[in-house]
Amino acid sequence: MPTLALAHGSGKGAGSFFSGAVHPLREPAHALALMTLGLWTGQRGIDESHPSLPCFGLALLLCLRLASTGINLDVDFALYVAAATMGIAVAISMKVPTLVRASVAGLVGAGIGLGSRPDGLVGAALTPPMSGTAIGACLWLLNAVALAALMQRPVWNIGVRVLGSWLAASALLVMALSLAGRPV
Amino acid sequence: MLGWDHVIAMVAVGLWGAFLGMPAIWVLPVVFPLVMAFGGALGVMGVPLPGVEVGIALSAVLLGGMVAFAARPPLWVAAVLVASFAIFHGHAHGTELPQAANALAYSLGFVVATGLLHLSGIGFGLLTRWPQGRVLVRVVGAGIAAAGAAFLFGFA
Numbered sequence: 001m002p003t004l005a006l007a008h009g010s011g012k013g014a015g016s017f018f019s020g021a022v023h024p025l026r027e028p029a030h031a032l033a034l035m036t037l038g039l040w041t042g043q044r045g046i047d048e049s050h051p052s053l054p055c056f057g058l059a060l061l062l063c064l065r066l067a068s069t070g071i072n073l074d075v076d077f078a079l080y081v082a083a084a085t086m087g088i089a090v091a092i093s094m095k096v097p098t099l100v101r102a103s104v105a106g107l108v109g110a111g112i113g114l115g116s117r118p119d120g121l122v123g124a125a126l127t128p129p130m131s132g133t134a135i136g137a138c139l140w141l142l143n144a145v146a147l148a149a150l151m152q153r154p155v156w157n158i159g160v161r162v163l164g165s166w167l168a169a170s171a172l173l174v175m176a177l178s179l180a181g182r183p184v
Numbered sequence: 185m186l187g188w189d190h191v192i193a194m195v196a197v198g199l200w201g202a203f204l205g206m207p208a209i210w211v212l213p214v215v216f217p218l219v220m221a222f223g224g225a226l227g228v229m230g231v232p233l234p235g236v237e238v239g240i241a242l243s244a245v246l247l248g249g250m251v252a253f254a255a256r257p258p259l260w261v262a263a264v265l266v267a268s269f270a271i272f273h274g275h276a277h278g279t280e281l282p283q284a285a286n287a288l289a290y291s292l293g294f295v296v297a298t299g300l301l302h303l304s305g306i307g308f309g310l311l312t313r314w315p316q317g318r319v320l321v322r323v324v325g326a327g328i329a330a331a332g333a334a335f336l337f338g339f340a
Contacts, residue, residue, distance in 0.1 A: 028288035091214050158210045165214040166295045169221035173291035176225030176278070182287060 016118070016125075020132025023116055024140055029076035030112050032083035032171045034137060037108050038144020039164050040086045041101065043093065043157075046149045051098050052105035053145070057138055059106040063113025064134055068126045075111040080175040082108055087168025090148075091161050112137055189240050189335045190273055192328045194298055196247035197266055198305020199325060203251055203312055208259055212266050213302035217295050219267040220274035224294075227278020236279075237335075239272030244332025251325025254318075273298075 024030040037056070041049040082104065089096070116133045118126065151160050194216075201212040226233060246265070249255075257265075277294055308324065311317030 031288070088218065091218065162210060162214055162299065165218050166292075166299055169217040169295045170288070170291040172218075172221040173224050173228070173278075173295070174287050176228040177281070177287040177291070180228045180230070182228070182281075 015128070016121075017128040017132040020116075020118070020129030021136030021139075023118075023129070023133050024112060024137045027076075027115070028174050029079035029083070030115065030137075032167055032174065033079040033086075033108050033112065034140050035144050036083045036086040036090065036164065036167045036171070037105060038141050039090045039148045039160055039167070041105060041141075042145035042148030043090055043160055043164075044095075045152060046145075048098065048101075049145050049149065051102040053141070055102040055106040056109035056141060059109035060113045060137055061134055063110045064116060064130050065113075067114050067117040068130055071114065072117055073114045075115050077175065077178060079108065079111045079115070080171050080178065082111070083171035084168045084175065087164045087166075087171060090164025091168060093157075093161060109137075187240075187276075189237075189244060189332070190276070191301060192331050193240060193243040193247060193269065193273065194301035195305040195308075196244060196251060196325065196328045198302035198307075199251050199309045199321060199328075200247055200262070200266075200305075201302070202306045202309020203254070203321060203325075204256060204259075204262060208262055209306060209309075211259060211263060213299060213306070215263050215267050216270045216302065217298055219270035220277070220298060221291075221295065223271035223274025224278035224291075225274075226271070227275040228281060229278075233272070233275045236272050236276050239269060240276060241332050241336035243269035243272065245329050245336060246332075248325045248328030248330075248332055252322050252329055254322060 024034055037052075041052045086104070088094075112133075116130065116137075118129045121129070148160050151157055197212050197216050201209045204212075223233070247269070250262075250265075281290060309321055312321050
């Protein structure tokens, strides 16, 4: 029997919480923004990442709550722009004030939150997948931050910068595909 | 990765970066994918760019030649040269994107494949720490330039 094709539906065989948790990795804009934010945040070490992480988390939770009330914004393009910009910042190891970094982290969290409402669900049914998204997004971000923070030695730091350039390049390409009307 | 003109040029970027040493060894492989993505974006959006295949073949000739002649220009010159050619490579990839391709997978795949080719060039280029290695690297550079010329003049 044919069923509805849902952009944000559950994966086959997965519960809705788990689907929510992996959702940030299944959406190109969310995945690129999370990975580049993580590398950018962690590039200067764990101590410097402290203000950005709670800003991301709070904005994410707030905007997931807003999305659950029915607010539905397409912020993918903005997330691609953020990912490309942060990727370039990682590649050139750009120093920015902590306030700027934390603000960008908050904006990315807000974008991911607003773009993560599952299709076809209402009311209490939204809680498991959106809780999964909240926890999943934070965990994926922490992994990327830890990766960048651990790679502080000069040779390894070059690897982080190269990875940043790859992510920025990917974001630029996916952005172009999106603008050209290709399915992403 | 099956377009040999692309492959040899990617390897030449890594080779030249290793030949130039720090910081070129990582600057060139960072600049190339970024500018290539810009070229790819132009290709995807249908912006015409004349002489793409000539530009790609020429990139192999010039970058291979830089290694063969042990050219050591200032970093900014090397970066500008690499970036100029990256636009042609990216544009070719962008126009070749299959309609059915998964956008993120394609983008990541083509960027990562490019990076890995640079890495293979860098790895080989590290032989320059030995005198015989420097000769070998320059010979490979000459080979890349010759192959590029073959593509340029239609012999390959």
